[in-house]
Amino acid sequence: WHRWIYDDYYRSYLMPLERYGLEVPHDLVEEAWNRIWNKGYIHEVAQFLAVGWPLHYWRIDPMTDDDFEWFERKYPGWYDKYGEWWVNYSRLSDPRGYGPIAFAEVDYQFPLRCWTCMVPCLIREDMVVDRVDGQWRTYCSAACHWTDTVAFRPEYRGRATPSMGRLTGERGWDARYHHWDLADIQEDVGIVRDDGKTLIA
Numbered sequence: 001w002h003r004w005i006y007d008d009y010y011r012s013y014l015m016p017l018e019r020y021g022l023e024v025p026h027d028l029v030e031e032a033w034n035r036i037w038n039k040g041y042i043h044e045v046a047q048f049l050a051v052g053w054p055l056h057y058w059r060i061d062p063m064t065d066d067d068f069e070w071f072e073r074k075y076p077g078w079y080d081k082y083g084e085w086w087v088n089y090s091r092l093s094d095p096r097g098y099g100p101i102a103f104a105e106v107d108y109q110f111p112l113r114c115w116t117c118m119v120p121c122l123i124r125e126d127m128v129v130d131r132v133d134g135q136w137r138t139y140c141s142a143a144c145h146w147t148d149t150v151a152f153r154p155e156y157r158g159r160a161t162p163s164m165g166r167l168t169g170e171r172g173w174d175a176r177y178h179h180w181d182l183a184d185i186q187e188d189v190g191i192v193r194d195d196g197k198t199l200i201a
């Protein structure tokens with residue numbers, strides 16, 4: 001992860017852009033590393049993607065004992081924080097016997113979506129809630145809050161923001177499907193096959 005953030009992303013990609021006048025936010029690179037390594041971001045993402053399997057066209061396999069050992073060896077303390085949930089994930093993995101883990105009592109709070117990057121607000125202490133353009137919005141981080149409320153306004157530092165820099169469209173996935181039946185959502189997102197089954201069950 002360190003190599004990916006600092007060598008691949010920072011030194012090979014971001015730094016060369018400074019030559020063209022781009023201001024690289026060095027502190028955000030540090031924070032990216034901090035989020036991945038110290039705040040458990042990658043583990044939160046994995047858990048979130050596993051929770052949402054009824055709405056995907058793929059599904060993460062339950063973990064084996066070897067997987068548990070691997071994670072604990074690579075990320076000491078991992079088991080204490082995530083182990084029990086993944087044990088439950090295995091327990092509830094047979095769709096013939098159980099409903100989706102998203103609806104089971106397994107001590108998991110489904111996260112709100114970030115208005116800017118549309119990834120869920122997975123690191124709770126970083127989440128920002130603000131009323132913007134007359135609407136309550138949630139952001140995964142201070143940087144995403146800044147992006148929507150400062151940088152991606154119609155104008156930034158006296159220059160008009162191009163269309164690609166505007167946050168448009170239906171951004172709140174959870175709000176869009178609020179009060180929908182799960183089966184209707186599956187149909188709407190297009191994961192039902194011609195034979196009426198979904199792609200993963």
Ligand SMILES: [Zn+2]
Pocket residue numbers: 114115116117118119139140141144
């Ligand atoms: Zn975000």
